[in-house]
Amino acid sequence: VEERVLGGEWEAAEVSAGDFFLTSSDEPYEMRWQTHGGDTFEVMHLYLGLPLIEQASRELLGEHVGPVRLRDVSGGRDGRVAFVMEQLRNELVLERSPSSLFARSLAQALVVHLVRSYIVDTQPGRRVNALQAYKLRKVTDAMNADLGAEFSLEKLARLAELSEYHFSRMFKRATGLSPSQYFIRLRMVRARHLLLETRRSVIDVGLEVGYSSPSHFSQVFRREVGVTPSEFRGA
Structure with missing residues (x-):
């Protein structure tokens, strides 16, 4: 093969x-x-x-x-x-x-x-100069709690008590993704759950995860998941 x-x-x-x-x-x-x-x-x-x-x-x-x-x-x-x-x-x-x-x-x-x-080993504790586990959890909890809000690097860096520059570098070392990429992934996880487990419209699901424009939501969803929200629900 x-x-x-x-x-x-x-x-x-x-x-x-x-x-x-x-x-x-x-x-x-x-x-x-x-x-x-x-x-x-x-x-x-x-x-x-x-x-x-x-x-x-x-x-x-x-x-x-x-x-x-x-x-x-x-x-x-x-x-x-x-x-x-x-x-x-x-x-x-x-x-x-x-x-x-x-x-x-x-x-x-x-x-x-x-x-x-x-599973690929991505444990934060095994990465040199990565964001500490308790800070990572604090930041990801904040992300999950407000997926409908606009992404704010400044707010997340303040939670981690770091400058935006150092926070971004240490977060990526811990997760393999930039903070904004990670936030988008979390939004798509929530969107997929809502599309599969509820009868809410695609527009409502997009609004729930922070996309006021249906076309923008569909574009991001397709880029991250591989299909449009409607195709994903109908699969």
């Missing part, structure tokens, strides 16, 4: 039945494969929604955890992953009346395992 981001170099891996690939890409992504000796090749693709990953992250890592990222795995072997994928395949292909509840339960179990085993 060979894989790459568009325009990148092809990277190859030898795989056999039961191996898995774990990919989280912000760019278009390509794969191609060739079998040995003309053997048949069957692949199962499972797309895990961000809200599901965020739910597992909050349960395992705490309510104040920011956006997490899973490691890329190419041709890995993991007994739990193989077991859950086989159970999903049996339910969706072999059962006469597949259960969406059962399939979702399997997906939730898989996500919990992935977050436990394949």
Whole structure:
């Protein structure tokens, strides 16, 4: 199996039945494969929604955890992953009346395992000169409490008792994102939750997370999530 981001170099891996690939890409992504000796090749693709990953992250890592990222795995072997994928395949292909509840339960179990085993290490305490954990929580709590407000770097830096320059640098070292990027990610987390769990209009959801212009909300949502708010709700 060979894989790459568009325009990148092809990277190859030898795989056999039961191996898995774990990919989280912000760019278009390509794969191609060739079998040995003309053997048949069957692949199962499972797309895990961000809200599901965020739910597992909050349960395992705490309510104040920011956006997490899973490691890329190419041709890995993991007994739990193989077991859950086989159970999903049996339910969706072999059962006469597949259960969406059962399939979702399997997906939730898989996500919990992935977050436990394949999360990218972004613990603030392991980054040199990063924002201290208690200050990070204080700032992210303030962000979450007022996602409808205009972003204010000055206000957040004051909470952390730092200059705006030093706050921005230390926050990015702790989270991997600038304060404004992190704030937008939190807004999109809330927006996705409202779109899935409530019947509120897209305009109301946009207003809730600070976008008075529906077109601007749709533009930001599409950039961050990959689809428009209406497409996300209808998916």
